[in-house]
Amino acid sequence: MKEQLNCPCPESKMVLMEYGYPHPEHYDGISEITCTECKKRVGRWSGRVLTVDDYENRFGREPEPKGWEEALQEARDRGDLLTLEEFKETLK
Numbered sequence: 848m849k850e851q852l853n854c855p856c857p858e859s860k861m862v863l864m865e866y867g868y869p870h871p872e873h874y875d876g877i878s879e880i881t882c883t884e885c886k887k888r889v890g891r892w893s894g895r896v897l898t899v900d901d902y903e904n905r906f907g908r909e910p911e912p913k914g915w916e917e918a919l920q921e922a923r924d925r926g927d928l929l930t931l932e933e934f935k936e937t938l939k
């Protein structure tokens with residue numbers, strides 16, 4: 848774990864973090880390794896260095912591209928997306 852964190856601080860500063868409820872990526876076990884001295888944070892599975900507003904997804908899954916919800920809404924607004932009912936209408 849210390850090797851994974853890879854910071855110069857004493858090992859006693861290392862904390863293993865578990866995300867409890869209601870964290871969106873809650874996991875019953877360690878999700879990240881954190882140094883309380885230099886504040887470096889590393890994902891348990893991915894080994895990614897985590898920034899302030901970032902966190903480790905369960906099993907190191909790739910983070911969702913930011914803005915996909917906006918892109919989806921834009922497509923809806925343009926009328927590019929049909930609901931199932933609308934799609935059935937096109938078949939008549």
Ligand SMILES: [Zn+2]
Nearest residue numbers: 854856882885
């Ligand atoms: Zn450190």
